[in-house]
Amino acid sequence: MPDSSRQNGLWRGSKPLVLASKSTARRALLEAARLPFEAVGVDVDERALESDAAGRGVDPARIAGVLARAKALAGSTAHPGRLVIGADQTLALGDEAFHKPADMAAARMQIARLAGRTHALHSAIAVACDGAVLFETVESAHLAMRPLDEASLDAYLAAAGPAVLSSVGGYQLEGLGIHLFERVEGDHSVILGMPLLPLLAFLRRRGDLL
Numbered sequence: 249m250p251d252s253s254r255q256n257g258l259w260r261g262s263k264p265l266v267l268a269s270k271s272t273a274r275r276a277l278l279e280a281a282r283l284p285f286e287a288v289g290v291d292v293d294e295r296a297l298e299s300d301a302a303g304r305g306v307d308p309a310r311i312a313g314v315l316a317r318a319k320a321l322a323g324s325t326a327h328p329g330r331l332v333i334g335a336d337q338t339l340a341l342g343d344e345a346f347h348k349p350a351d352m353a354a355a356r357m358q359i360a361r362l363a364g365r366t367h368a369l370h371s372a373i374a375v376a377c378d379g380a381v382l383f384e385t386v387e388s389a390h391l392a393m394r395p396l397d398e399a400s401l402d403a404y405l406a407a408a409g410p411a412v413l414s415s416v417g418g419y420q421l422e423g424l425g426i427h428l429f430e431r432v433e434g435d436h437s438v439i440l441g442m443p444l445l446p447l448l449a450f451l452r453r454r455g456d457l458l
């Protein structure tokens with residue numbers, strides 16, 4: 249049993265969780281909760297799944313659920329007998345979906361679009377084992393970004409740097425991103441990309457967690 253579970257004292261599962269994610273934010277959330285896990289990559293064509301779902305009129309919140317489910321299932325067949333967590337986050341400004349900016353210019357354009365408006369972050373998780381989804385949920389947060397003039401936008405981007413490219417909204421709320429907002433409604437873990445509270449409740453129901 250890995251050290252973290254002994255230190256934790258709350259974990260009762262027989263094996264560490266598998267997190268099918270490259271997200272540093274998601275790994276940090278599980279580490280902070282002291283849940284033993286292994287992070288793995290999965291081969292899922294997210295863009296194809298997303299454009300297919302969007303083409304069928306699936307809304308951004310449910311798209312996050314589709315992608316989280318696909319990642320969890322892909323991970324569960326690659327890691328038999330393990331509880332595999334898949335997660336995904338979408339950002340919606342009205343009907344418009346946003347993605348992680350490709351470069352700093354795209355980040356600037358995206359944040360300029362979000363400034364002075366309230367956008368939604370939809371974060372989904374799915375837990376699968378041996379090709380079956382055992383739990384899934386999507387939770388949302390709503391963030392009111394303050395109006396930003398050119399100078400404020402430039403100053404933020406210069407200070408935050410390329411880290412803005414690793415987040416769907418171009419910000420890390422727990423870091424410099426906090427300077428962009430005037431009101432935030434929603435669970436912190438949902439904003440960072442993975443609804444932790446329902447995951448912990450699921451693990452407790454299974455007896456994997458005290």
Ligand SMILES: Nc1nc2c(ncn2[C@H]2C[C@H](O)[C@@H](COP(=O)(O)OP(=O)(O)OP(=O)(O)O)O2)c(=O)[nH]1
Pocket residue numbers: 268269270271272273274335336337338348414415416417419420421422425439440441
């Ligand atoms: N640290 C931090 N990360 C954030 C924040 N808001 C969004 N994110 C991150 C969490 C996710 O890594 C990313 C959302 O993109 P995705 O859901 O596509 O996940 P990503 O491609 O990073 O990893 P994955 O698909 O799980 O392998 O944005 C924030 O406020 N702080």
